Each structure stands twice: as structure tokens, then as C-alpha cells.
Amino acid sequence: xxxxxxxxxxxxxxxxxxxxxxxxxxxxxxxxxxxxxxxxxxxxxxxxxxxxxxxxxxxxxxxxxxxxxxxxxxxxxxxxxxxxxxxxxxxxxxxxxxxxxxxxxxxxxxxxxxxxxxxxxxxxxxxxxxxxxxxxxxxxxxxxxxxxxxxxxxxxxxxxxxxxxxxxxxxxxxxxxxxxxxxxxxxxxxxxxxxxxxxxxxxxxxxxxxxxxxxxxxxxxxxxxxxxxxxxxxxxxxxxxxxxxxxxxxxxxxxxxxxxxxxxxxxxxxxxxxxxxxxxxxxxx
Numbered sequence: 001x002x003x004x005x006x007x008x009x010x011x012x013x014x015x016x017x018x019x020x021x022x023x024x025x026x027x028x029x030x031x032x033x034x035x036x037x038x039x040x041x042x043x044x045x046x047x048x049x050x051x052x053x054x055x056x057x058x059x060x061x062x063x064x065x066x067x068x069x070x071x072x073x074x075x076x077x078x079x080x081x082x083x084x085x086x087x088x089x090x091x092x093x094x095x096x097x098x099x100x101x102x103x104x105x106x107x108x109x110x111x112x113x114x115x116x117x118x119x120x121x122x123x124x125x126x127x128x129x130x131x132x133x134x135x136x137x138x139x140x141x142x143x144x145x146x147x148x149x150x151x152x153x154x155x156x157x158x159x160x161x162x163x164x165x166x167x168x169x170x171x172x173x174x175x176x177x178x179x180x181x182x183x184x185x186x187x188x189x190x191x192x193x194x195x196x197x198x199x200x201x202x203x204x205x206x207x208x209x210x211x212x213x214x215x216x217x218x219x220x221x222x223x224x225x226x227x228x229x230x231x232x233x234x235x236x237x238x239x240x241x242x243x244x245x246x247x248x249x250x251x252x253x254x255x256x257x258x259x260x261x262x263x264x265x266x267x268x269x270x271x272x273x274x275x276x277x278x279x280x281x282x283x284x285x
Contacts, residue, residue, distance in 0.1 A: 023085015
């Protein structure tokens with residue numbers, strides 16, 4: 001088991017604490033907070049045996065490492081093994097101007113930093129929403145890059161150093177833009193990568209739009225672990241907003257993919273969601 005609640009480190013030295021459940025970093029302190037505010041929210045959960053914390057040193061000591069997989073040309077997936085927190089896959093996009101890291105995992109090591117630096121300058125580190133913040137500030141510091149986040153989620157940021165906030169859209173490089181779509185969180189963000197997929201475009205959707213196991217439909221939820229739905233109106237708003245972006249392929253925050261015709265998949269899935277919550281199919285229940 002990782003470091004227990006309220007345990008101090010060394011001779012009163014402050015450290016960055018990482019929630020063992022969600023993998024999100026805190027500000028440095030001698031002892032961890034009493035609770036992880038992100039996990040106490042209704043969209044996440046605190047384990048039945050109570051809040052637990054860990055550190056980068058503790059994760060390194062257990063043999064954690066970053067595993068890198070090429071997803072497609074100029075796009076890589078980075079995972080922590082063994083899994084840390086929620087277990088997301090960081091998406092690393094390369095453009096001629098530099099790279100973008102999206103949804104950083106709750107761990108970082110030297111080998112991964114060397115790999116990312118070998119692809120060129122890092123333009124920014126960003127996240128789809130607070131559950132995916134991971135140790136984004138540690139990544140950003142090691143790469144000499146800013147953390148760029150949607151201002152609507154400002155209250156959830158635990159380490160504001162290096163953070164730049166934007167309102168609705170933020171272009172990171174030509175053809176690579178962050179868009180706030182809301183839903184799961186008010187600041188929920190997707191990445192539009194126009195030049196990916198041989199110019200057909202890629203949408204990195206986090207779990208604003210979550211690829212289902214069949215790869216042919218997607219879901220929209222306020223809370224995935226606690227099964228809280230979004231309204232039909234919100235789902236239709238998100239679908240309509242992303243229809244104006246340039247993409248044909250979609251990845252979620254665990255590497256699952258809608259390989260083609262993603263806009264049509266989103267529209268079908270949004271209409272289906274809205275119909276069910278509206279009561280169109282109550283006669284089938």
C-alpha cells in the first residue's frame with residue numbers, strides 16, 4: 001500500500017502529494033490534505049477505507065514507469081505501469097512548431113521526459129478536466145512549458161504555478177486548438193488537431209465524449225463511476241459544437257478510438273441519448 005493518510009516525510013520536508021485514487025497532485029506540504037477535493041466531489045469517489053496519498057518517490061520505489069506507444073503518425077500515448085490513479089493515457093501530439101501533452105498521468109520519469117524533449121520543444125501541457133490533471137505541473141516544469149487550462153475549472157487547480165487560463169478557445173499551434181465544450185465539468189476541453197489522420201483531423205475528446213467498447217457509439221456523462229447522466233440539452237449542445245470542428249477520428253482519455261466518421265457517430269449517439277432521457281422509449285422499460 002502507498003503512504004497512509006497524514007504521514008509526514010523525512011525531517012519535516014514538504015513534498016508534492018498525489019491522491020492514490022485519482023492521481024492528481026497537490027501543492028507541496030509536510031503532510032497531505034485531509035481529503036482530496038476532486039475525489040470528494042459527486043463525480044468521483046473516496047475509497048471505503050478512506051483517503052490515501054502517495055508521492056513520486058513512493059511510486060518510483062514500487063517500480064512505476066512510463067510506457068510510450070505510437071498511436072498514429074505524430075501522436076503517442078503515454079501510460080503509467082503499474083497504473084496510477086484513474087489510469088488515463090496521456091496523448092502527445094507533435095506539430096512542426098512543437099508538442100502538446102494532453103491529460104497527463106499521475107507519474108513522470110526521466111526516460112519519458114527525454115523522449116518528449118527529443119520530439120522538439122513542448123508548447124504546453126493541458127488537460128480535458130480536473131480528473132485528468134495528474135502531475136501536470138511536474139511534467140510542465142521538467143519540460144519548461146506552461147500549463148494551459150480552461151478558466152471555468154479554476155477552482156479545482158491545486159498547483160497554480162505555471163498555469164495560464166483561457167476562456168473558450170486557445171490555439172496552441174496552427175491547426176492545434178483547445179476548445180471548451182463543458183458537460184462533465186464546466187471547463188471540459190477537447191483538442192482539435194486538424195492535420196492529424198492524414199489531414200482528415202483528430203479530436204482528442206477526453207471523456208467529454210467517451211468512446212464506447214464497440215467503437216461505433218459514444219457516451220456523455222456527468223459522472224462515469226457514479227452513473228450520473230447529462231441532460232439531453234447539454235449533450236446536443238456538445239454535439240453541435242464539435243460538429244463545427246475539423247476531425248474524422250476521435251480518441252478518448254484511455255486510448256479508445258472511433259477510427260472514422262466520428263462526427264456521424266457523435267450525432268447518432270447524442271440523438272439516442274436525448275431520446276432516452278426525454279422518455280421516448282419509456283414503453284420499452
